[in-house]
Amino acid sequence: MISRSALNAATNVGAVILSSPRTSAALSTVVIGTTVAAFFLRTVLGTAGFLAALMLLVVLVSLSAWAQWKDIGWRALVPISLILFTGWVWLSVAWSQYRAESVASALYLLMLTIMGIYIALVRDTIQIVRAFGDVLRAALVVSLVFEILTGLIFDSSIDALLIQGNLGTAEPIQGIFGTRNHLGMIALIAFITFAIEYATRSVERNLAIGSLITAALVLLLSQSPLALGAGLIIAAATGALAALRRVPSGRRRYWQILLMAFTTATLIVSWLSRTAIVAWFDASDELAYRVGVWRQLWTLEDNYRLEGWGWIGPWDATVAPYLAFGSFDSRVPDSAHNAYLDVWFQLGVVGFLIFVGLLGLAFTRSWLLASRRRSIVFAWPALVLLALAIGALAESSILTDFGWVTFVVCCVKASRELSWRRALDSSVSPGI
Template sequence: MAHYTKHPVAAPPTAPERESTGHLLLRGYIILVLFAAFAHSAVYNLLGEIGAAIALAAFLVATLAIGIPMIARGRPHAFAWRRLPWAATGYTVLALVSVAWSQWRGATLITWVLLAGVTVNALFIVHVLTWHEIVRALASAFKWILGLSLAVELWVALVVHEPILPNFFVRPEGEIDAHWYWVRGNLFDGGRIQGIVGNSNLLAIISLFALLTFGILFAARARWRTTLALWALLAAYFILRAGSATAYACAAAAGLVLVVALLMRRAPTPGARTRLYVVFLGGGALVAGLVWLLREPLFALVGRSADLTGRSDKIWTKVLERAAEHPVFGNGFSSPWVPFDPAFKGWITDHHITVFHAHNMWLDVLMQLGALGVVLMALAYLGLLWRSWFFAVDRPRWDLDADRSYSPLTLLPSLFTVVLLVQGLTESTPIMLWGWMLLVLLSFKIKAVPLVGVGERERVIERGERSRRVP
């Protein structure tokens, strides 16, 4: 009969190390930061301009108060100064320096503080969380946005029975432009829904990010996979109900990149990869040409005009005219455009609302920071695209072992990057707020920790490798 010996061949099993309460609170705070970044329009609609500014300032102060002591003491590890995303850092510095020649100095200073705050929070998240924790935090933030979006749509449709304006004001007497509403209450009448973010296009893109995140976690065999599948179904439903042509294009691009990355992982030799590159790059160029030639019927199919709903003649023409005035260094940084600044107030309007960005990230950068800004932004995104691609398709290796398994998590940065680049053709979100946060966060994390679950800066809690350094 088997019995416990006094001379075991191995140490008795012990429970894995649990997360400290402080680290759990830190993760909860970061989820709140991510929620405020992605659902910034909800914060704006709820608190107004001043309230939203105070909220963003509070998050910046809190992050600095938490992060500076941690970095000074080397917790949870030394800050990777040499791995900073230098192109994005250079763009941030150029944005601040542009106040010297800015045509709208007040707007430059206001929006640069916003850019700096988002940058600081992104660097802080990379420093304190592992790859696994970052993906989980993103998933939690997306769940809150999707859940609250469903709740507010149900509340407006079933209880209020009227569209609501910002600050939960019910529709006033008389006619009002539908674009002023926060939530229109279209959940059961077949119209486009806005969710808590108050914008169909924004809801669709966030839902796409959520769908990709949930899918990656599902493939990584995370806990509660059935719940993840239900969240993914809700995200897919929101994408369909939001009816955003940009989101459909981003989803198609992300799907194509996912297929190519998985085929690259299965390629047995470098020659096989080369053939795949030739086939897909050539096929991609052919598809892009066909889309351009057939743009009118394709846009009509999704209910859009060939000029992208007035972007080319109403917005882009005026932006290019202003960019031509200062083509090298630009007119001065302002992302987003400050609607109450005289330079932007009433300059370009849509449905009697002042437009606050160029609806194309490259034209926006060209107008603000000129050709120099475009070069820095291109370097930032090309660097991220390059690193994220090989982060996804190369087998993890740091010694002679070349047969380690791929991690599904390594696919997420390249999918996010492609979505941002495609969205940037018709929106300027990838250069501000959560778009900028993702650029800085992913660029810095891939440079600092190029392997998931390996290295000093990627101590995974599940393996009990949290820092035990004595203060």
């Protein structure tokens, strides 16, 4: 029989291991890697195997957070706006038209949220950037290897992974992410991450330059109109942010207002010129497909406009109302292809306003931090959040897997730095 002293000694050893920086770094990297390769892992392991891996990760990060609780503190929980959104997701189970699926999807979202919160609480921003950089480097290289094998060496396809072997043709590539838009957005976030690594000299110069070239190459090969358009906006935002950082703090507020006015005007002009912009990116077919989905979604939304149909995350085509969408352009939609409309449809006007508020607060805080703080590393959450917000206009990937984990990480990091509760505790603070 194990003695109490031996049990206590084993518990203490376990707590030391779980609270060590190396354990936190390893868990953070594995969480990011597992979620970024979610499509690939679901295909290889099956849904059950993938969920088992995620549940194991949730247990490990929970134990690790518990072992470090004295360093984290009770005030470092989560932003209140994030609590409101996840709370509304769970409340939607009560009136959901597909209750079992809503419970399962809400549990899945909770697991992703816990993992994202863990990364944000136990790792510094530069450590988070390095973890994302390592994972995204590997993901892009693996994608290119698969495309080279199928497109240039064997001239074949891998249907299970939706890899068509298009590298030797003029067609877009998908890598291990299933679609060109997902690959393109991953490449864009990777480019932002590698640029921060280069600016902060957190990796060797040659590695940083090679990573940037790889990300740019994959972005171009994806031929994703969404990612390419988002890239242009990110480039403009980066220039504006660099200019703001050089403005004296006393005059920065006025330049922020001027930048907001200019951005608003640009959005209006872009909306008025949307037909020409779509034609320039050769995205007419993609837009027509999405408009068809949006129109039918908007018609069905009339039934439950305030509270929504109930949370389901990625669509399940076997339950109503999603089975009613049928096939558009030989494709069965797995989402609304617009995160904002997806939230509106599933969680109603209330959920939509909470989600927009959560995103708006997170981006505002991260942008202010990026323009005020001396270290360029604080630009990473702002630019990544901007990429996610733009991507949400044509895809719903921000609501699940890598997109949601990344979103939660950026939200919590920004909240801990700028919060009304920071006055209560100078060391840590969540936010609304």
